[in-house]
Amino acid sequence: DAGITQSPRHKVTETGTPVTLRCHQTENHRYMYWYRQDPGHGLRLIHYSYGVKDTDKGEVSDGYSVSRSKTEDFLLTLESATSSQTSVYFCAIASSRVFGNQPQHFGDGTRLSIL
Amino acid sequence: DQQVKQNSPSLSVQEGRISILNCDYTNSMFDYFLWYKKYPAEGPTFLISISSIKDKNEDGRFTVFLNKSAKHLSLHIVPSQPGDSAVYFCAAEKAAGNKLTFGGGTRVLVKP
Numbered sequence: 001d002a003g004i005t006q007s008p009r010h011k012v013t014e015t016g017t018p019v020t021l022r023c024h025q026t027e028n029h030r031y032m033y034w035y036r037q038d039p040g041h042g043l044r045l046i047h048y049s050y051g052v053k054d055t056d057k058g059e060v061s062d063g064y065s066v067s068r069s070k071t072e073d074f075l076l077t078l079e080s081a082t083s084s085q086t087s088v089y090f091c092a093i094a095s096s097r098v099f100g101n102q103p104q105h106f107g108d109g110t111r112l113s114i115l
Numbered sequence: 116d117q118q119v120k121q122n123s124p125s126l127s128v129q130e131g132r133i134s135i136l137n138c139d140y141t142n143s144m145f146d147y148f149l150w151y152k153k154y155p156a157e158g159p160t161f162l163i164s165i166s167s168i169k170d171k172n173e174d175g176r177f178t179v180f181l182n183k184s185a186k187h188l189s190l191h192i193v194p195s196q197p198g199d200s201a202v203y204f205c206a207a208e209k210a211a212g213n214k215l216t217f218g219g220g221t222r223v224l225v226k227p
Contacts, residue, residue, distance in 0.1 A: 004158075031213055042119075042204055043159070043218035058214065076195040090158050095211065101166065101208065104215060106158030110207065 003027050004107035006091050012113045015040060019078040021110050023091030025071075031094040032074040034058075034066060036087040043090060049074055081114045088112070118142045119207050121218035122167045129226050130187035134192040136221050138205035141186065149215070150179060153202045163190070169206075195225045 003026030013019055023032060031050055033059075035043040045058030047066040055066050063085060065077045078085055088111050092104040119140045128134045136150075146167035151159035164174040165179045165188070172179050178191045192199055202222050206215040 033214075040219055042121075042219045043206075043215075044217070045214055048214060059216075073126055092158075098211065101164070103161040105161060106182055107149075108156070108158045 004091060004093055004105065004108040006035050006089075006110050007071060008110060009108070010111045012115065013081055014115055015024065016080050019112065020075045021082050021089055021091075021112070023074045023075075023076070023107060025093045026072060027093060027095070027105075029093040029094075029095045030071075031104075032068065033092040033094075034064070034076045035090045035092065036060065036085075037088050037090060038107075046076065046089075070105075086112060086114045116141075117219070118145075119205060119216050119218040121205060121221050123221050124219070125222040125224070127213045127224045127226065128195050130197060131194045134195045134199065134223055134225070135191075136190040136191075136192075136203050136205075136223070138188045138209050138218050139186060140188075140205070142209070142216075143186070144209045144212075145216075147208040148179070148181060148188050149160075149206045149208075151206060152199075153204065153220070159204060159207075167176040192223075195223075197225050197227050199223060200225045 005024045007022045027062045033048040034046040044060045049055045049068040067075045091107040094104045149164040150162040153159045181188045200218045205218045
């Protein structure tokens with residue numbers, strides 16, 4: 001199994017509070033991703049990183065920010081949580097594409113409930 | 116605008132028979148396709164992939180077929196086993212890209 005740890009695994013918080021989710025990898029992979037999974041939508045990309053301090057927006061980035069200060073850690077922050085951000089959040093990693101396409105490997109997710 | 120679609124939300128199959136999961140895409144820039152399997156309370160697990168230069172890739176009981184002209188791919192599981200009961204997602208990536216676009220998933224139930 002890919003060495004990916006997401007924390008916390010579960011969180012309940014109130015509307016308007018800030019929330020930070022952490023993804024930690026031990027694979028030294030270049031690429032890291034944050035997705036959210038909602039019924040009927042599959043997984044949708046929020047933000048991704050292609051190196052330390054290098055990040056870009058995904059499909060559903062509004063209301064989210066990310067930071068990557070070290071290769072192994074990728075943080076997702078909800079500055080002011082809203083009920084529409086209640087979801088299951090997955091982190092994924094992928095190695096360099098020097099040798100061609102590489103699949104992404106996923107963590108076990110964080111279930112976030114915003115009341 | 117869903118660029119990757121799995122039109123069957125669920126599939127029920129008898130143990131030992133073939134499971135066929137379908138996926139359609141609209142963006143002709145996609146050139147790498149993947150299937151993931153997901154159990155409840157776990158993250159998606161990579162299953163099998165195929166590059167657009169191929170039309171078939173096989174790994175044990177799992178075979179993925181790609182029809183580029185129809186913008187269609189399918190996953191065949193033969194024989195199906197109860198442990199295959201899960202949600203399956205197809206995903207696609209553009210050439211020289213590094214982002215996946217996922218379909219909505221198909222829930223497979225394999226009956227003993």
